[in-house]
Amino acid sequence: MATRTRRTDALSREVIVDAATRILDDEGEDALTLRALTVRLSTGYGALYHHVANKGDLLAAATDEVLARAMTGVAAAAEPRDTLRATALSLFDAITAHPWIGAQLAREPWRPALLAIYESVGEQLEALGVGEAALVDSAGALVNYILGVAGQNAANARIQAADGSSLAAGAEQWAQLDPLRYPRLHRAAARLGDHDDRQQFVAGVDLFLAGIEAVHGRDAAGR
Amino acid sequence: MATRTRRTDALSREVIVDAATRILDDEGEDALTLRALTVRLSTGYGALYHHVANKGDLLAAATDEVLARAMTGVAAAAEPRDTLRATALSLFDAITAHPWIGAQLAREPWRPALLAIYESVGEQLEALGVGEAALVDSAGALVNYILGVAGQNAANARIQAADGSSLAAGAEQWAQLDPLRYPRLHRAAARLGDHDDRQQFVAGVDLFLAGIEAVHGRDAAGR
DNA sequence: ACCTGAACACCGTTCAAGT
DNA sequence: ACCTGAACACCGTTCAAGT
Numbered sequence: 001m002a003t004r005t006r007r008t009d010a011l012s013r014e015v016i017v018d019a020a021t022r023i024l025d026d027e028g029e030d031a032l033t034l035r036a037l038t039v040r041l042s043t044g045y046g047a048l049y050h051h052v053a054n055k056g057d058l059l060a061a062a063t064d065e066v067l068a069r070a071m072t073g074v075a076a077a078a079e080p081r082d083t084l085r086a087t088a089l090s091l092f093d094a095i096t097a098h099p100w101i102g103a104q105l106a107r108e109p110w111r112p113a114l115l116a117i118y119e120s121v122g123e124q125l126e127a128l129g130v131g132e133a134a135l136v137d138s139a140g141a142l143v144n145y146i147l148g149v150a151g152q153n154a155a156n157a158r159i160q161a162a163d164g165s166s167l168a169a170g171a172e173q174w175a176q177l178d179p180l181r182y183p184r185l186h187r188a189a190a191r192l193g194d195h196d197d198r199q200q201f202v203a204g205v206d207l208f209l210a211g212i213e214a215v216h217g218r219d220a221a222g223r
Numbered sequence: 224m225a226t227r228t229r230r231t232d233a234l235s236r237e238v239i240v241d242a243a244t245r246i247l248d249d250e251g252e253d254a255l256t257l258r259a260l261t262v263r264l265s266t267g268y269g270a271l272y273h274h275v276a277n278k279g280d281l282l283a284a285a286t287d288e289v290l291a292r293a294m295t296g297v298a299a300a301a302e303p304r305d306t307l308r309a310t311a312l313s314l315f316d317a318i319t320a321h322p323w324i325g326a327q328l329a330r331e332p333w334r335p336a337l338l339a340i341y342e343s344v345g346e347q348l349e350a351l352g353v354g355e356a357a358l359v360d361s362a363g364a365l366v367n368y369i370l371g372v373a374g375q376n377a378a379n380a381r382i383q384a385a386d387g388s389s390l391a392a393g394a395e396q397w398a399q400l401d402p403l404r405y406p407r408l409h410r411a412a413a414r415l416g417d418h419d420d421r422q423q424f425v426a427g428v429d430l431f432l433a434g435i436e437a438v439h440g441r442d443a444a445g446r
Numbered sequence: 447a448c449c450t451g452a453a454c455a456c457c458g459t460t461c462a463a464g465t
Numbered sequence: 466a467c468c469t470g471a472a473c474a475c476c477g478t479t480c481a482a483g484t
Contacts, residue, residue, distance in 0.1 A: 010467090011467080011468080033456085033457070033458080034457080034458060034459080035456085035457080035458090038469095038470090043468070043469080044468060044469040044470055045458090045459075045460085045468095045469080045470070046460085046461080046467085046468055046469060046470080047467070047468045047469075049459075049460080050466085050467060050468070051467095054458075054459075055458065055459090102329040103326060103329045103330060105329070105375075106325040106326045106328070106329050106374050106375070106378055107326060107378060108378075108382075109375050109378045109379055109382075110379070110382075115400065115405055115408060116405075118407075118408060119404075119405045119406075119407055119408055122407040122408070122411075123407060126407065132410065132414075133414070135407065135411065136411045136414060136415075136418070136423070137423050137426045137427065137430075138430065139407075140372070140423060140427065141368065141372065141423075141426070141427030141430055141431075144368065144371045144372040144375055144427070145364065145367065145368045145371065147371060147375075148367045148368065148370060148371020148372065148374070148375075149363070149364065149367040149371065151329050151371070152328075152329070152332050152367055152370075152371075155329055155330060155331075155332045156332055156333070159331075159332075159333075177338065181342075182338055182339075182342045183342075184341075184342055184345040184346060184349065184358065184362075185338060185341060185342055185345070187355065188345075188358065188359045191355075191356070191359060192359075195359070200359070200360050200363060200364075203360045203364070204360065204363065204364030204367070206434075206438070207360075207361065207364055207431060207434035207435055207438055207439075208364075208430060208431065208434055209434070210433070210434035210437040210438050211429075211430040211431055211432070211433035211434025211435070211437065212430055212434070213437075214433045214434065214436075214437050215429070215430055215433050216430075233448090234448080234449080256475085256476070256477080257476080257477060257478080258475085258476080258477090261450095261451090266449070266450080267449060267450040267451055268449095268450080268451070268477090268478075268479085269448085269449055269450060269451080269479085269480080270448070270449045270450075272478075272479080273447085273448060273449070274448095277477075277478075278477065278478090
């Protein structure tokens, strides 16, 4: 009997979005089909379409959910710089844990959760002394960096998981690149061994912050 | 008779990839089906699969083609900084002209054209004085910024084209945001009128270069 | 080797019918 | 209002058969 309780629960948009997220996480993007959802929730197609407009709507809602949760988990630090780092890392970790989000970000770039991210990053940059005229550019660049790199990283991880290869295998592939055509990539392969993606990600955030400070910051020349 | 000449040409991977690119550009991502390709090339499914492994392979090849062409079109400038700007803009324009590339970048991040981009960006950063230890991080961050922002931008343009709205309509939407929840976005809406996406994109590249120079550059403190 | 096109398994979505 | 599930149009891919 316990195995049938689901049927008696009222179906809701939230229940459907959660089930979709679990399928995406556990079995990958291709495993999320409307059919799989009807089985998981022991319901019919019409029931799903009663709460959700279509599959795109479902994917967008799931993405929103994950990003919103990642943002609420960020604790404000004393220094805006640290809050920004924490925000970036929280988003990085969320996208790493739910790699299907990467493809989704390229499709629906203006959902509510994205607005909250822009607003929060803008707030911290303002606290860093970035003036209003430069705020849109700076926040846009930083948010795009965060989501872009996190998405790329998740895509890499997904591919490595799919073909069973590892980071070491990736480095070996780089090492086999033609040294004449790709001299720098070839040399960089030697460094990939002691390479931490998460750390490189934060290093990029810091590069950005250094640039913002140099160009738009409180102490920048000409201000 | 002239209308049937295609049939007598030998089919090749290149011809198929070009036809796919044209369908993607002219009619959008959803319009590219294997069926549409057989009609366009007046051939059968087996002929296509003889030259191409599957649809994913086809999309990846088309992406590679466009990115590779964008890179060969970049003229080396006297200053590495200018070469980097030209590279970034060439990629931005290519992705804007072929917006379906955005979704593809999230899926197959390590194709040959991407390697060439990393190598080229790495070369310019090296010329700017970035040391070998910092080269991977810096190039990774910058390339990800370029592709990420260009992709987001193309996605926005695609959505605006799809629903017939304009940038002004987007700004109006921002202006209607709850000023209490999104104060900065609400205020920024007023600035969106005289907003040039391409210009904001270059501004982001410059922020990055300023940061790289400050942290890793030839004249950075402690070097 | 290169190509044809019917056939297969599967997909998202709809909708008349039920409660 | 909420749900069921057969049916529809369409997709990527395969493959026996042709040249």
